[in-house]
Amino acid sequence: MAAAVTLGFVIGGLNALTPRVALSASVSSAVSASKHAVTTSTTKVGGKSYLRVQVTSKYGTSKKFTVKQRVCVKSACRTVTSALSIKAGRTAWQGIYLGTGTYKKSGVPSVSVTTPKPAPSASAPRPTATATIRVTETVTVTTVATVTATPTVTVTATPTATPTVTVTVTQAPGSEALCGAPTNSYGFTFCGTGNGVPAPAQNACDVFNCIASFDDGEGYLVMCNDQMVSLSGGIEGACSSHRGVLRTIYRTAA
The missing domain is CATH 2.60.40 (Immunoglobulin-like)
Structure with missing residues (x-):
């Protein structure tokens, strides 16, 4: 069996x-x-x-x-x-x-x-390791610096623009006879048929806008390119500060 x-x-x-x-x-x-x-x-x-x-x-x-x-x-x-x-x-x-x-x-x-080794018993006490831990305290000191800021003021100058004065001459009725010159009772004209006006050219500044140095002029009456009037006509450098000479101003014959 x-x-x-x-x-x-x-x-x-x-x-x-x-x-x-x-x-x-x-x-x-x-x-x-x-x-x-x-x-x-x-x-x-x-x-x-x-x-x-x-x-x-x-x-x-x-x-x-x-x-x-x-x-x-x-x-x-x-x-x-x-x-x-x-x-x-x-x-x-x-x-x-x-x-x-x-x-x-x-x-x-x-x-x-x-013979196989027996498995460890679950109830068997396990050895307990005792560790001694020493704690060392470290103190960190942090220094805080106080910074006092001094404000700096920067002043930026803005350039002052020099205004450009544009003079517009409005012709009164009847100015065609003066070839475009302002109507006036002193005979000032832009027509070339008149006579040149030498210094001192009285009453010119009553009709026209004269330059600041008008009274220092020793030539004849001219109009600059900026519509200002000078008495330095015929002299080198006339109207040099006013973009040059535009035309000669005449006076009708009496």
């Missing part, structure tokens, strides 16, 4: 490893000891080879089994290692992929058994 159970387990394990695929080769070997049984075999499925390692533990506590099996394909050999942790009285197996081609075992497997 025990043999039948073991055979059924092996067949079922191989089928689980490669479901619905026929096995092309299977070679097994067993290593037994008083406390455990180890079986290894090579299997080829679909052109790929596997190593199956099965371990039955007879120990009363959990054990870790390390199984090393040498395998060869053609003339190349290597050692394959399998590690299984098995509870007391249980059986476990592991399938290891070897590669393509047909692998064969070489010799019997070597087995080492160790």
Whole structure:
């Protein structure tokens, strides 16, 4: 009865490893000891080879089994290692992929058994580390400087524009006879048929706007380009400050 159970387990394990695929080769070997049984075999499925390692533990506590099996394909050999942790009285197996081609075992497997370290108990007290921290207080002194600002007043002088005086002479009715000169009772005219008016040219400033230096003139009466009248006609520099001489002013014959 025990043999039948073991055979059924092996067949079922191989089928689980490669479901619905026929096995092309299977070679097994067993290593037994008083406390455990180890079986290894090579299997080829679909052109790929596997190593199956099965371990039955007879120990009363959990054990870790390390199984090393040498395998060869053609003339190349290597050692394959399998590690299984098995509870007391249980059986476990592991399938290891070897590669393509047909692998064969070489010799019997070597087995080492160790006892896993127990997990630390949750109730076990954990050591408490005591650290002594020294606090050194550092005082930072910040000096604040007070700056007193002295306002600077900048005075920008605005240049004074010199107004340009434009004199418009409105001709009174009858001025056509004077060739555009203002109507006057002193005979002043712009017509060249009259006589030149030499200094002192009295009453000229009653009819025209005379320049400031009119009385210093020693020439004859002329009108400058800015419509001011000068008595420096015929003298070099006449009306030089008034854009030059525009015309000579005449007086009709008495």
